[in-house]
Amino acid sequence: MKTLILWADALRRSYVTKENMPFLYKLSKTHGLVSIKPSFGFSQASWFTGVYPNKHGEFSTFKNGKNKIKTKLLKFIPNRLRPFAFNLIRYLKGNDYISHFIDVNKMDSFSLTREKYYHHNTLNIKTLFDYFKENNISYMIYYWPLIIENGKTRLTLFTKGSDLAKTKKSIKLIRKTNHDVYFFHLSELDGFGHTYGPDSNQIKIKLREQDWLIERLVREFDPEKTNILIWSDHGMLPIKGLVNIEDNLPKNNRYLALIESTMAKFWFYDEEIKEEILARLKKVKHGHILSKAEQKKFNVDFKDNENYEEIFLADPGYLIFPNVFQNRPIKGAHGYDYSNKDELAVLITNKPTVRKQGNMVDMLPTILNLLKIKYDSIDGSSLV
Numbered sequence: 001m002k003t004l005i006l007w008a009d010a011l012r013r014s015y016v017t018k019e020n021m022p023f024l025y026k027l028s029k030t031h032g033l034v035s036i037k038p039s040f041g042f043s044q045a046s047w048f049t050g051v052y053p054n055k056h057g058e059f060s061t062f063k064n065g066k067n068k069i070k071t072k073l074l075k076f077i078p079n080r081l082r083p084f085a086f087n088l089i090r091y092l093k094g095n096d097y098i099s100h101f102i103d104v105n106k107m108d109s110f111s112l113t114r115e116k117y118y119h120h121n122t123l124n125i126k127t128l129f130d131y132f133k134e135n136n137i138s139y140m141i142y143y144w145p146l147i148i149e150n151g152k153t154r155l156t157l158f159t160k161g162s163d164l165a166k167t168k169k170s171i172k173l174i175r176k177t178n179h180d181v182y183f184f185h186l187s188e189l190d191g192f193g194h195t196y197g198p199d200s201n202q203i204k205i206k207l208r209e210q211d212w213l214i215e216r217l218v219r220e221f222d223p224e225k226t227n228i229l230i231w232s233d234h235g236m237l238p239i240k241g242l243v244n245i246e247d248n249l250p251k252n253n254r255y256l257a258l259i260e261s262t263m264a265k266f267w268f269y270d271e272e273i274k275e276e277i278l279a280r281l282k283k284v285k286h287g288h289i290l291s292k293a294e295q296k297k298f299n300v301d302f303k304d305n306e307n308y309e310e311i312f313l314a315d316p317g318y319l320i321f322p323n324v325f326q327n328r329p330i331k332g333a334h335g336y337d338y339s340n341k342d343e344l345a346v347l348i349t350n351k352p353t354v355r356k357q358g359n360m361v362d363m364l365p366t367i368l369n370l371l372k373i374k375y376d377s378i379d380g381s382s383l384v
């Protein structure tokens with residue numbers, strides 16, 4: 001039986017209503033809708049492995065590793081072209097994971113958490129693709145601008161990155177090929193949520209479009225002969241205030257800081273500066289330093305300090321600004337402590353679900369269960 005997996009980025013549970021997304025709403029009413037707790041720190045590895053970050057070792061995009069990012073050549077390229085040049089150079093070297101991009105003057109202090117996409121297994125933990133290979137499951141992933149087909153990656157340089165263009169391309173790929181698993185990614189809802197806010201009129205218009213695009217893709221398959229899974233990686237909250245960390249930090253090179261939108265990671269080169277910075281952070285309103293108990297709760301209690309030494313986490317709805325990702329404040333964000341239901345992700349399928357709540361680690365066993373593939377002992381369990 002074929003399997004269609006649609007990743008609708010930033011599709012939060014409350015978006016799926018009869019008014020906003022009639023097709024998805026009808027599908028969810030037939031077999032149910034599962035709220036999914038995202039993986040803390042945006043690690044896709046939890047989805048592909050079925051285990052939490054403290055086992056697979058990945059946490060967000062950047063870390064303080066040995067192999068620092070080389071940015072010397074990028075400084076001669078115009079700012080708007082740097083992200084494309086950066087990833088193209090990496091791709092030509094065999095590194096096909098599309099990375100986020102930050103200021104080149106800051107980026108060279110860090111290492112990339114991941115260089116290659118997940119079908120190149122660098123985790124020493126079985127991934128979804130290992131199970132596919134072992135069981136002769138053919139697959140195609142369209143994660144613009146990459147097409148990954150049975151372990152081989154190619155670029156689609158001349159295809160636009162809009163969700164409409166990606167849907168049209170996906171339909172062509174479906175009609176030209178015959179795979180067991182198809183995996184497609186729609187991304188524009190995330191950008192609209194950041195730019196206009198998750199409760200804006202622009203979002204409502206975008207939801208109708210997303211629903212129509214998803215319906216077009218689903219209609220390419222026979223629902224009686226296809227496993228259909230439509231899922232998201234996170235929801236989104238409206239921004240209600242800003243938190244300025246940068247002005248509270250000392251200006252010296254005795255520590256390393258990566259200030260992101262909702263969390264800031266720190267590494268220290270001596271105990272004195274660590275004590276000073278932690279004391280300063282404790283006075284910052286609308287956020288707190290992640291405790292050891294919280295690190296364990298979020299499954300980010302790593303064995304080493306490559307991913308972080310200490311973390312400052314903003315309160316839900318507050319944006320840390322300035323940060324390395326935005327040059328001006330945004331109106332929606334995600335990546336908090338998941339205490340607000342609107343940050344939860346969602347899973348909608350055409351198969352009966354056994355629970356109403358799940359975690360990102362449940363996605364791998366759910367897919368394998370639908371394909372009747374036995375899997376190893378992992379953190380997640382099947383939702384169907």
